[in-house]
Amino acid sequence: MKKTEIIVPIEVLAYDELTPQESQLVAEAREATFRSYAPYSKFKVGAAIQLSNGEIVSGSNQENAAYPSGTCAERTTCYYAHSRYPQARFEAIAIAARTENDEFQATPISPCGACRQALLEYEVIGGAPIKVLLVGAEQVYRLPSVVNLLPLAFTEF
Numbered sequence: 001m002k003k004t005e006i007i008v009p010i011e012v013l014a015y016d017e018l019t020p021q022e023s024q025l026v027a028e029a030r031e032a033t034f035r036s037y038a039p040y041s042k043f044k045v046g047a048a049i050q051l052s053n054g055e056i057v058s059g060s061n062q063e064n065a066a067y068p069s070g071t072c073a074e075r076t077t078c079y080y081a082h083s084r085y086p087q088a089r090f091e092a093i094a095i096a097a098r099t100e101n102d103e104f105q106a107t108p109i110s111p112c113g114a115c116r117q118a119l120l121e122y123e124v125i126g127g128a129p130i131k132v133l134l135v136g137a138e139q140v141y142r143l144p145s146v147v148n149l150l151p152l153a154f155t156e157f
């Protein structure tokens, strides 16, 4: 028997260690939490995607009374970004969340499984890694690629 393991590289950065472009993306993800519609969970999530054409698209989670049919911020954003700019690659995504007390999450949140799969699809068709910025109140986790969020991913059939 052989053993193997997959290492997830995570850089933990203070806000002043981000590049100007990363800072802007983080700010847009934070801002998007204020446009969340989350009356059921009261968990407000925002995402912002940097596109290769220079645009930034942001979005938030949107819930409804049939609770499971709502959409996470990450999928709201990636589906809108690709439907609005189908030719543009995704270069980076930032994700932020605020809890019921309205404060930003101290520890960064990480996308759910369905959102990881959706984001991976855009990484594959874009042909280059999408940088992932998981935004906490005081620090940001930076991962080089969506692959790091979804080891042993199912990518094609």
Ligand code: THU
Pocket: 038, 041, 043, 044, 045, 060, 061, 062, 063, 070, 071, 072, 073, 074, 109, 110, 111, 112, 115
């Ligand atoms: N949610 C997101 O928008 N993104 C995540 O990464 C995790 C969860 C949303 C879904 C639902 O509206 C609320 O947060 C609580 O799960």
